[in-house]
Amino acid sequence: MGTRERRERSDANDAMLAQLFQGALTVSSINPAQISLAAVGGYGRGELSPGSDLDLLFTHSGLSEKDLAAFIKAMLNPLWSDGRQVDYSVRTPAESKAVSRGDIKVILGLLDMRHLQGNEALTSKIQAMARSQWRRKIHNYLPMVRSSVDVRADQFGELAFLLEPDLKESRGGLRDITTIRALAKSEFVEIELERLATAEALLANVRDELHHVTKRGRDQLLLTEQDAVAAHMEFADADALMLELSRSARAVDYVMQLTWHRIEERLHRISLKRPRRTLLAKGVERYRNEISIPAEYDTTPDPGVGLRAAAFAAQRGMRLSLESALRLSKYFTDLPTPWPAQSRDDLVALIGAGESMIDVFEVLDQEGLISRWIPEWEHVRFLPQRNVLHHHTVDRHMLETAVLAAALTREVHRPDLLLVGALFHDIGKGYEGRDHSEYGAELIVPLALRLGFNEEDAQTLGAMITHHLLLPSIATRRDIDDPQTIEYTKSVVGSAELLELLHGLSIADGEATGRTAWTEWKASLVAELVARTRAAMKGITPPPQPELTQAQLAKVNRKELSVEIVHRGEFLDIEIIVPDSPGLLSAVTAVLTVNRMDVRSAKTRTVHDFAVMNWIVSIDVNVPVTSQSRLHDMVERALESTEDLTLRINDRIRTYARRPGIPVPPPVVTAINQIVTDATILEVRMHDRPALLHTIATAISDFGVDIRGAIVSTLGAEAFDTLYITDLAGAPLSPERADELAQELATILGGKD
């Protein structure tokens, strides 16, 4: 099995066609100088798989339709009655030229054209025309090639991650190789074709074997045939075969991406407009609709720059540039253990970006960066899983789960744990003799600690992985009407926080697995189990209002405005002590926003008519950091009027709103009325965006109520704010008014996103 057999098969067909051609000539009135027969496509390259069609082209110099029909019928009849699949076209050279101008399939076929019979001059004419047209008009063809590649990938999926891939049409398959070869022939960009050799040989051999096994020309490699194909090709088992196939497809895909990248580079060089570079963060810029790390930026002292760039790319729905990934890999410096908070946040923001994360993650993975940051990942890369439920390899399944989990981040109090749990939920797969849930939990706890999560969060992640199949399994196998079932679930899960995380993970995992594993029917059973278990639990307790330190109380007693800035790496720690007034939070957030300070977390508390505010903000790399005294002055002025600030902020919000974004779930605003304290608790969960806290604070002030305290946190790209609200007299709101406020806030926040 191999190239030689394909060549011999092709030669045998050549001989047979020669006989048929000559035979047809004797029974027709056609002069052999007026017609030629050529092989196109794969057969044109002289390679035929056992079940492949014969792709033929008849070129003639203006013969009558009647003569042609008689000739072709005489020649092909024996093949048809033999059941051979023959795909043929009949054209004059002029017709070929016209058709190939607008049809990418035709021109690609002609590029591989090979003369078989008849007047060779006719064939040569077309060959020369095709080559020259391809080279001269490559600009017109490129968009067509691109769209055909994309359409195919959409329709047939990615070979590397499918459990039942199409060897020819799937992304990274044989047709992509043909396309790359054709692009090389245009000489538009340089392509290292030798990178394809191994992959092409394997893909073609597997395809031949598949045709032998099935005795048909089908190219989809189904689970049921993988054992036989693997055995014939002397692989240890089907998994070993599929792993090799994945590797090959990834190699093809990588060359394809690199090729497009170079093509785009070259197209940009030709255009006169110089693309703008926009610096987004330290070592991260936007350049030609890609996120990249500037070539002059030294990545060695900044190991977090890779994840930072990845998070920016994914959150903006852009790609991470291949050069950047290549450079990161070449000059790799590992992150310290545990990871800095910012890198962990970047990872969460990357995973939480939904669909757009996959491309970015892929680039990092292809350059081996994911496995270097997270060595546990290496074991599940391309790992096939052989069961009827799954469609994807383990690594891709986990990515898909994370994408789906990103849509559920509003349903949980800890979106970061949901996302990280989703990305690693099957990390324990592929270890002989170990239960993947249990072993996965053993792997995730130390991994989470390394990523910089605290012990409690690491244990929660461990429990998520251990129990990620618990809810569906109980819901379908046990009587959820039985209080004992609910009691059991409650005792295993323990907390309402873990319950909502497990619910989110079950949904994302199920949906990512496929329709057979997750139906509405199953979803409703699981939802019912969760509802009943939650009812049996105490519910989630919101955090109490922040406590003040002695030092802070002492400052409050001085009764004057104080502003203090402490630099902490990429963050500023700002303490503001300020006399309370309605709209205070709105005024202070306005000052922070115009100074381009992005609030990552905050705690504020009002005591004795003074507010104590602790802000952790990240700063925009494009502007100098505001000094302490200037910030002091600005806060002082803002307390009198925020009018001019508001104008500037609205400008800023508008500018940012024009940026291409990714789809995010709508905000969730909940008033918690069940818990009676001295203030009404309002929870806001939504995608972070510029001036978010200012928008929230202004909306609440406009509602005519007072913010007594706030706990603000940003988890990746998700904002989670808890606000403590009273009426102007200092009493909690009535449940009706609290719900009204929550609804109004949700409308305001949802409308502007």
Next chain:
Amino acid sequence: MKLITAIIKPFKLDDVKNALNAFGITGMTVSEAMGFGRTRGHTEVYRGAEYTIDLIPKIRLEVVVDSADAEKVIDVIVKAASTGAIGDGKVWAVPVDHIVRVRTGERGLDAI
């Protein structure tokens, strides 16, 4: 011949399947179903706990048997599917005129 259809609680599927296997029935069609019976819209008290019941997920199980066995098969299903609580489901049987095994073309009892 009779077509016996049973609507049962999802978690009872294994029990019912095993009981039918023990009786000698090896083939059956199982599908996911949603529905409600008399209990719709009521708040039910079950073992001391209160629950509101809406459209409920169930399992629909179908099996074709010789008319002579129908009564016994129904008994087997009912016994295996019972928890004694509301929402245990229903079993019914209807006559079947024709049955053909697609692969062999066998008809009637041979095709069961």
